[in-house]
Amino acid sequence: MVQAGNGLKLRRLSTQENVALTLRDAIIDGAFAFGMTLNEKALCESLGVSRTPVREALIELQGQNLVQIVPFRGAFVFDMDEAEFEELGDYRAILETAALRAALKSDAAGLCAQLNALLEEMKASIVTRNGKAYGVLDTSFHETILSRSRNRFLIEAYRRVGGRLAALRNRIQHDAETVMGSLRKHEMIVQASEEGDVDKATALLESHIANGMRFFCERMGKFRANAART
Incomplete structure (x- = not known):
């Protein structure tokens, strides 16, 4: 597969931070295919930097589970199999339902107000x-x-997979029916939260996560097939 990355632009930060953020955004936005080799030399030439900040950035992105570094083979954009989708869904459900309970206990009104604002933008x-x-x-x-x-601790734990989830959402095409179903699930979670039914809200969130991960897994094969033809 041809190395991508031409046209990437650095931000005004330290070189290593700049490279890491630029590559992170590129992976999440879909500039690199799942499992694609990240050639250090090509990245250095594209970004106009030396190999050291590129290597440090790749190590940082490995810590965010966006890159896999294989000794003597190189660095690759993350990829996932069916078992990993299931495990990631379980991990998400544990973190997000615990976070929802904590957020509702801390400031239910503030949480619901912020989520409702996002719902309006989603619509x-x-x-x-x-x-x-x-x-x-x-x-x-x-x-x-x-x-x-x-x-x-919940926030930090979620950061380990947040990039992967964003990358999946940006790559997988949703049809109108799926998007409306997703929106409705979000609305139901907020409604239960507003009603003070914490158990119902967390059960809806857990179900939503499970359905979403199954959807991602099912669509991944189609996405890979389309990417291979381009």
């Missing part, structure tokens, strides 16, 4: 048929639950 993105915007807002919805938990 607007559906009207304009902006699938990418919907994916970004979907990510924000779940990350808001984590951030409002006020639990630093």
Whole structure:
């Protein structure tokens, strides 16, 4: 597969941070295919930097589970098999339901207000048929639950997979029916939260996560097939 990455632009940070953020955004946005080799020399030439910050950035991204470094073979964009999807779903459910309970206990009104604001933006993105915007807002919805938990350990644990989840949302194409079903599930979670039914809200969230991970897993094969033809 041809090395991608031309046109990447650095931000005004330290070189290593700059490279890491730029590559992270590129992976999440879909500039690199799943399992693709990240050639150090090509990245250095594209970004106009030496190999040291590129290597350090790849190590950092490995810690975020976006890159896999294989000794004597190189660095690769993450990929997932069916078992990993199932495990990631279990991991998400544990973290997000715990975070939702904590957030509702800490400030239910504040959480629901923020989630409702996101729901309005999600509805607007559906009207304009902006699938990418919907994916970004979907990510924000779940990350808001984590951030409002006020639990630093839950938040840090979620960061280990947050990039992968965002990358999946940005790559997998959702049809109109699936998007509307997703929106409805989000609305139901917020409604149960507003009603103070914590058990119902967390059960809905857990079901939503399980369905979403199954959807990602089913669509991954189609996405890979389409990417191979381009």
